[in-house]
Every structure is written in structure tokens, then in C-alpha cells.
Amino acid sequence: MAQTTLNAATPEKEQSAHGSTASEDRQAIAATLLQLDRELVGLAPVKQRIQDIAALLLVDKLRAERGLRTGAPSLHMSFTGNPGTGKTTVAMRMAQILHQLGYLRRGHLVAVTRDDLVGQYIGHTAPKTKEVLKKAMGGVLFIDEAYYLYRPENERDYGQESIEILLQVMENNRDDLVVIFAGYKDRMDRFFSSNPGMSSRVAHHIDFPDYAPEELEKIADIMLEGMQYRFDEPAQQAFSQYIVKRMQQPYFANARSVRNALERARLRHASRLMRDPDNVSDAALQTIGAQDIRASRVFTEVSSANPQAGSRHDQPADNRET
Ligand SMILES: Nc1ncnc2c1ncn2[C@@H]1O[C@H](COP(=O)(O)OP(=O)(O)OP(=O)(O)O)[C@@H](O)[C@H]1O
Numbered sequence: 001m002a003q004t005t006l007n008a009a010t011p012e013k014e015q016s017a018h019g020s021t022a023s024e025d026r027q028a029i030a031a032t033l034l035q036l037d038r039e040l041v042g043l044a045p046v047k048q049r050i051q052d053i054a055a056l057l058l059v060d061k062l063r064a065e066r067g068l069r070t071g072a073p074s075l076h077m078s079f080t081g082n083p084g085t086g087k088t089t090v091a092m093r094m095a096q097i098l099h100q101l102g103y104l105r106r107g108h109l110v111a112v113t114r115d116d117l118v119g120q121y122i123g124h125t126a127p128k129t130k131e132v133l134k135k136a137m138g139g140v141l142f143i144d145e146a147y148y149l150y151r152p153e154n155e156r157d158y159g160q161e162s163i164e165i166l167l168q169v170m171e172n173n174r175d176d177l178v179v180i181f182a183g184y185k186d187r188m189d190r191f192f193s194s195n196p197g198m199s200s201r202v203a204h205h206i207d208f209p210d211y212a213p214e215e216l217e218k219i220a221d222i223m224l225e226g227m228q229y230r231f232d233e234p235a236q237q238a239f240s241q242y243i244v245k246r247m248q249q250p251y252f253a254n255a256r257s258v259r260n261a262l263e264r265a266r267l268r269h270a271s272r273l274m275r276d277p278d279n280v281s282d283a284a285l286q287t288i289g290a291q292d293i294r295a296s297r298v299f300t301e302v303s304s305a306n307p308q309a310g311s312r313h314d315q316p317a318d319n320r321e322t
Pocket residue numbers: 039040041042043081082083084085086087088089090219222253255256259312
């Protein structure tokens with residue numbers, strides 16, 4: 001095969017952090033992506049984008065091996081979607097994958113909100129933001145509800161100072177830090193339109209759709225399997241009905257609500273077994289029954305209108321579902 005251009009690749013680009021070749025990386029990444037696909041239900045567009053990014057980095061590495069020009073692509077992202085749609089989970093996976101590909105030195109995730117970045121008094125914001133950035137270097141900085149950084153109604157808001165420092169670091173250290181902004185879609189859109197500098201530095205806007213009821217059931221199965229529990233047939237049916245009802249009630253939070261529902265079912269299951277503690281079979285220890293689901297308040301409460309979702313920080317946690 002004829003090689004066309006021969007450009008001097010920068011030495012650190014010739015090998016990944018692990019010194020592996022593009023072909024070794026490709027196999028490792030294929031396994032990771034397969035695992036991601038198995039462990040995370042749905043999210044087809046999200047998975048596709050992760051695959052595309054992995055492909056880009058692999059091709060970059062292959063180019064470096066062949067002496068072609070490479071440049072660290074900008075990988076700052078925004079993850080938008082409703083609560084419990086998997087944003088934090090996927091961000092953690094993304095950090096691992098970028099580490100595996102040699103893009104990130106450490107591959108850890110530092111999750112923060114406005115309060116971690118912005119100070120209360122003059123002079124406090126810069127050191128706070130810089131401290132967080134220092135911790136995140138070599139990994140992913142995940143800024144949840146990022147739009148709270150920007151408060152146009154408050155003229156003297158220190159959030160702006162934090163944004164400016166972030167912008168600078170996102171530009172200058174983009175081969176050593178990936179920033180992911182997360183939150184509700186409409187608010188994030190507004191945030192980006194008021195901060196064009198920020199918007200232009202975010203290369204990937206990824207939207208996390210709400211889950212369909214069947215997807216939530218599958219998510220429950222995966223969670224149960226992970227905990228070595230299972231539904232019996234009537235429990236499975238009860239849970240299908242539970243999901244449909246729960247989705248119409250306030251503070252529904254997708255997969256997070258599923259996790260909470262399962263925690264409550266486990267509590268009821270445990271109390272039920274302890275009513276006759278000397279006769280507990282191995283099967284009973286692992287099997288959630290319909291009664292453990294149907295005792296939920298979700299089945300008795302009349303559904304009220306779903307209030308407009310506000311800040312997750314203002315809301316009671318999703319702990320109403322008993
Ligand atoms: N597609 C999925 N498949 C399996 N489990 C999932 C999926 N999406 C989310 N989960 C699980 O649901 C829970 C909530 O997910 P996660 O915290 O990532 O959501 P989030 O979008 O960050 O929510 P929030 O906006 O409230 O922070 C986690 O326990 C996660 O493991």
C-alpha cells in the first residue's frame with residue numbers, strides 16, 4: 001500500500017497512553033462497546049455517537065502510525081435529557097472509553113454543580129473553579145445543571161467568572177480534559193444561545209430520550225439481575241402496570257424511578273420473608289412477588305397532574321414512591 005503524505009506526527013500521538021497499537025485498541029474498544037450495549041438499555045442515538053467518537057480516535061491513531069497529520073479533536077459535549085435518562089452513567093462510560101483510547105490520561109470523572117465552581121464572595125470563584133479543574137485534569141469534568149452557572153438577572157453574578165475560566169481551559173487543555181455539560185434540553189439550549197463562546201467549543205450535543213415503558217421494564221430486569229433478584233411471573237405483570245402508573249405521577253425520573261421502585265420492593269420482600277424467618281428457601285430469597293410491587297402507593301394514589309419539572313435540586317428527591 002502506498003503511503004501518500006508523510007507528516008511528522010507529534011511523538012505523544014504516535015502511541016497511546018498505554019503504548020498500544022491502533023489494532024490492539026480496536027479490539028479492546030469493540031469489547032467495551034459491546035458491553036456498553038448489553039448493560040445499557042435503549043439509547044440507540046447515544047450509543048451510535050459513542051461509536052463514532054471511538055472510530056474517530058482510532059482512525060486518528062492509525063493515521064499517526066502511518067505518519068499522517070493528526071490533531072486532538074475537541075471532545076467537549078453536552079448531554080441533555082430528563083432526570084434518570086442515563087446522563088451521568090454514560091458520562092462515566094465515556095471517560096473510561098476515552099482513557100482506553102489513550103485520549104485521556106486518567107479517565108476519571110469529576111461531577112460538580114454550580115456550588116462547586118462559584119463562590120459566594122468576591123475573589124472566591126477563581127480559586128474554586130481552578131481547584132475543580134485541577135482535580136478533573138486527565139479526565140472528564142461533568143457539570144450537572146450547567147445553566148445555573150449563568151444568571152443574567154443578577155448583574156454581579158460570579159458565575160460569569162467561572163464560565164470564562166472554563167472557556168479558557170476548554171480551549172487550552174483540550175487534549176487533557178473533556179468537559180460535559182448536562183441538564184434539561186430547553187434550559188441548556190438557552191444557556192448556549194446566551195453563551196455563544198461556550199456553544200462553539202462544545203463539539204457534541206447528545207440528547208437522551210425518555211425511556212419507553214418496555215425499556216424501563218428491561219432496565220428493571222438488568223438491575224435485578226445485578227442484585228441477584230428476579231420477578232416471578234405475577235410480579236413481572238404487576239411491575240408493567242406499576243411503570244405505566246408511575247410514569248403519570250409527579251417526579252417521575254425514568255431509570256432512577258425504576259431503581260427506587262426496586263429498592264422499595266426489596267424492603268417489602270424482606271419484611272414478608274421475616275414474618276416466617278425459619279422457612280426461607282433459596283428461591284424465596286431471590287424472588288420478588290406481585291405483593292411486593294402491588295403494595296406500592298402508586299397503585300392506590302389518584303394521579304395528580306404532573307407539575308412542570310423544575311430544578312432537581314429544588315425538588316424533593318424521587319422518594320415519594322412507597
Ligand atoms: N439505559 C439504561 N440501562 C440500564 N440502566 C440505566 C440506563 N439509564 C440509566 N440507568 C440507571 O438508572 C440510574 C439513573 O441514571 P443516571 O444517574 O445516569 O441518570 P441521569 O440522567 O444522570 O439522571 P439525573 O439527571 O437525575 O442526574 C442509574 O442507576 C443507572 O445505572
